[in-house]
Amino acid sequence: xxxxxxxxxxxxxxxxxxxxxxxxxxxxxxxxxxxxxxxxxxxxxxxxxxxxxxxxxxxxxxxxxxxxxxxxxxxxxxxxxxxxxxxxxxxxxxxxxxxxxxxxxxxxxxxxxxxxxxxxxxxxxx
Numbered sequence: 001x002x003x004x005x006x007x008x009x010x011x012x013x014x015x016x017x018x019x020x021x022x023x024x025x026x027x028x029x030x031x032x033x034x035x036x037x038x039x040x041x042x043x044x045x046x047x048x049x050x051x052x053x054x055x056x057x058x059x060x061x062x063x064x065x066x067x068x069x070x071x072x073x074x075x076x077x078x079x080x081x082x083x084x085x086x087x088x089x090x091x092x093x094x095x096x097x098x099x100x101x102x103x104x105x106x107x108x109x110x111x112x113x114x115x116x117x118x119x120x121x122x123x124x125x126x
């Protein structure tokens with residue numbers, strides 16, 4: 001609860017370094033560059049996974065940086081998986097193993113035919 005309150009009262013800047021990797025700068029500090037962290041998000045479940053800040057690293061707890069990213073993604077101001085809007089990627093489709101059992105889910109690129117079990121893996125295929 002403290003993390004959520006801090007996330008709502010502090011000023012943050014976001015930069016999507018790669019799909020699911022958000023560099024966050026806490027601009028409420030006198031030296032914002034000393035308060036830059038990376039928050040990672042699982043590209044399948046879109047759950048917050050980790051933050052590089054000392055609070056999360058040493059205590060493994062939900063921090064204000066993760067709360068800020070969650071707030072920004074929930075209200076639509078931050079798109080952490082920009083490749084999802086790409087019309088060339090379709091799916092997901094069900095994949096089957098050699099015995100005909102459901103084996104995996106995959107996404108194909110309609111332009112080059114590449115397939116991946118993670119949609120975000122197709123960002124550089126063609």
